[in-house]
Amino acid sequence: MNAKEIIARRAAQEVSNGDVVNLGIGLPTMVSNYINDDVVVTLQSENGILGMGGLAAEGRKDKDLVNAGGQHVSVQKGASLFDSAASFGIIRGGHVDLTMLGALQVDKEGTLASHIVPGKMVPGMGGAMDLVAGAKRVIVVTTHTAKGAAKLLDKVSLPPTAVNKVNRIITELAVIDVEEDGFKLVEISPDTTVEQVQELTGSPLKIDENLKIMNIA
Amino acid sequence: MDKIINIETAMSFIHDESVLMIGGFLSNGTPEHLMDAIVEKGYKDLTVIANDSGLNEKTGIGKLISAKLVKNLIASHIGTNPETGRQMSEGTLNVTLVPQGTLAEQVRAGGVGLGGILTPTGVGTEVAKGKNVIVIDGKEYLLEKPLKADVALIRGTFVDEAGNIYYDGTTKNFNPLMAQAADTVIAVAEKIVPTGEINPNHVMTPGIFVDYILEEE
Numbered sequence: 001m002n003a004k005e006i007i008a009r010r011a012a013q014e015v016s017n018g019d020v021v022n023l024g025i026g027l028p029t030m031v032s033n034y035i036n037d038d039v040v041v042t043l044q045s046e047n048g049i050l051g052m053g054g055l056a057a058e059g060r061k062d063k064d065l066v067n068a069g070g071q072h073v074s075v076q077k078g079a080s081l082f083d084s085a086a087s088f089g090i091i092r093g094g095h096v097d098l099t100m101l102g103a104l105q106v107d108k109e110g111t112l113a114s115h116i117v118p119g120k121m122v123p124g125m126g127g128a129m130d131l132v133a134g135a136k137r138v139i140v141v142t143t144h145t146a147k148g149a150a151k152l153l154d155k156v157s158l159p160p161t162a163v164n165k166v167n168r169i170i171t172e173l174a175v176i177d178v179e180e181d182g183f184k185l186v187e188i189s190p191d192t193t194v195e196q197v198q199e200l201t202g203s204p205l206k207i208d209e210n211l212k213i214m215n216i217a
Numbered sequence: 218m219d220k221i222i223n224i225e226t227a228m229s230f231i232h233d234e235s236v237l238m239i240g241g242f243l244s245n246g247t248p249e250h251l252m253d254a255i256v257e258k259g260y261k262d263l264t265v266i267a268n269d270s271g272l273n274e275k276t277g278i279g280k281l282i283s284a285k286l287v288k289n290l291i292a293s294h295i296g297t298n299p300e301t302g303r304q305m306s307e308g309t310l311n312v313t314l315v316p317q318g319t320l321a322e323q324v325r326a327g328g329v330g331l332g333g334i335l336t337p338t339g340v341g342t343e344v345a346k347g348k349n350v351i352v353i354d355g356k357e358y359l360l361e362k363p364l365k366a367d368v369a370l371i372r373g374t375f376v377d378e379a380g381n382i383y384y385d386g387t388t389k390n391f392n393p394l395m396a397q398a399a400d401t402v403i404a405v406a407e408k409i410v411p412t413g414e415i416n417p418n419h420v421m422t423p424g425i426f427v428d429y430i431l432e433e434e
Contacts, residue, residue, distance in 0.1 A: 046317065047242040048387050064374065064386030070243035070272045070297070083389040083421075084242070084268070085325045088318030092338060111341075122305065122314075123296025124269075125344075130318035133338040163341035 001216070003143050003172035006189070009034045009216045011100055011141045011170045015041050022046065022091065022131055024101035025069045028141055031100055042076075044096055046127040048087045051079025068127070091127065092134040099135035101128060103142045103169075105156040108182040108203045110166040112140060113158035125161060132162035144171035150202035152176065152183065173197050175214060182206065187214045220380050221409065222429045224254050230368050230401045230429075231255065234288075236264040238324065238366040238395040243269055243297060244277030246388030248372040248405035250433050252280045264289040266324070266364055268317060268391055274300040285309070291364070293317035316344060319361050321394060326363035328397025328426075333362045369399035373422070376406035377413065380427030381420040389421060396426040403429045 001009075004027050012034035015021055022044045023029050032054075035041055043052040046068045053074035056062065061072040065081075075081075090096060105113040112132060115125040132138050145151055152169060169176045174197050175187035186208045188197060198205050231237070241247025255263075265287050271279025279298045281287050291313045295301040304310035315323070322334045335358035339345050349360040371392040373382035382404060384392060396402050404427045 045387075047245070047390055062386055064245070064388045066243070066245045066387055068242075070245060081387060081389065083393050084317065084321040084391050085394055088321050092318050092336065122302060122312075124292065124294040124312075124314040125316050126269075126294035126296075127317040129316040129342065129344065130338045133336075133340075134318075159343050160341060 004030060006172045006216050007141050007143070007170055010175065010214055011139065012036070013215070014100075014139055014168070014170075015039055015098065019097040020044055020050070020095060022096050022099045022135065024099070024128070027102055028100040029069075031141065044087075044090060045073075046087055046091065046131070048082045048084060049073075049075060049079060050090070051076040053079075088127070088130050091130050094134055094136060096131070096135045098137045098139065099131045100139045100141050101131065103140045103151060104146070105151050105153055105158050106140050106142070106166055106169055107153045107156045108178065109155070110164045110178040111156050112138075112161045112166050113156040114161045116159050118159065128161050132165045138166050140166050140169045142169070142171060144173045144197070145200050150200060153202040173200065176201075176205070179206075184208055185211060187212045189214045220378065220428065220430045222431055224250070224431060227251065227403050227429060227431055228254055228258050230403065231258070231260055233261045234263070235260065235368060236366045237266070238364075238369040238391075238399055239265055239267040239278055240369070240371040240390065240392035240395050241268065241277050242387065242390040244272040244279070246372050246384070246390050246392055247271070247277035248370050249277065250405050250431075251370045251403065252277060255286065256280050256284045259284070260286055262288040264291070266291045266366055268292060268320065269294045270298045270301040272297055274298050282310070289313070291315060291320070293320050319344075320364075321391065323361055323364040324391065324394045324398050327365040328394060331363060333360050335359070336361055364398065366395070366399040367401065369395040369402045370405075371396055371402065372405045372407075374407045375410050375415055376404050376427070376430050377410050377415050377424070378430070379412040380404065380424030380430060381412075381415050382422035382424075382427065383415050383419050384421050393422045396422045401429070402427050403431070406430060406432050408432065
């Protein structure tokens, strides 16, 4: 199992029955593939969908119905469609229970950098700033490091996307909560050690007294 | 008043340096037909207010960018169109990146007579630079000003001869908001229908906002 699948499988366990969830593009979207069948979830898409289904099958594509990545999707029974002000009213207004998104960097104060590398990558924040500002719970799903460099830091060096908003970080090695006094390691992959995770993390880890092994079945 | 016009008349409302609002989300719900006509006319130094700069350089607003007609772009996301990033790096295109929910509310404010909006999105980030921070009940908000345009170019699925619009799927996005916020509003219809054909319960943009209508070819 590759790192992304491990992360997506573990992250899927964060979704509770009845949650309204917004998943970022890329790895976060993969999470929906692993949500347990008996968990009823309403997926929100920032371009104006509540109750988004999976990608539309070939031959069943509605040319006017796409997700936030521009891909043709289906909608679930009971879905609703609306304009961008209503969509971000839902997002900013605290009506999204959980958002999962990727990160370039995240720090011990829960500050996230995900939208810009000045001079190199300037895609824009899209809906990420609103999502992180407004969702009840923010989970970052990311590989633990980028080309060996730590992504979990004392303080982000890239421009922040939102300040003090991240609640939990899920990587292929660990589940880490962001608490008042910094990172707390709450789960660890069976394939690594606390020392290794600490070495790859750019900020001190407190170890949860009930530290668990990540279950990625 | 007869609102139905041809493409030549539609173009007569646009000039070099016009400020345009263009509906759509990654080209979904963008009036492609008007994008082609603008490229043919070659209007220069346009200011474009839109969610993004097209799904790629060949669709939607991407066509205007590729033809180098845009001088200023106010958008939430440009990552799907690498040509926008290139022109931004070369210094030929000024890009102002705005959180998507903020952009939607700025356009809405422009159309509904509000002097601005207060949003928690962007507090503590580069978005906050130079803006008033207002504290309400102990929470910080940014004051974001309304946006208006000379001309709004929008797309509806069914538009009746009185200008009432019904949008299918996710094509609403910014279209109904922009319909309120420009001096001249031109709606392209997938199909123009006689007045009264759209059930008033299903009208998503009231016809009073729409000045001119034309049908997709």
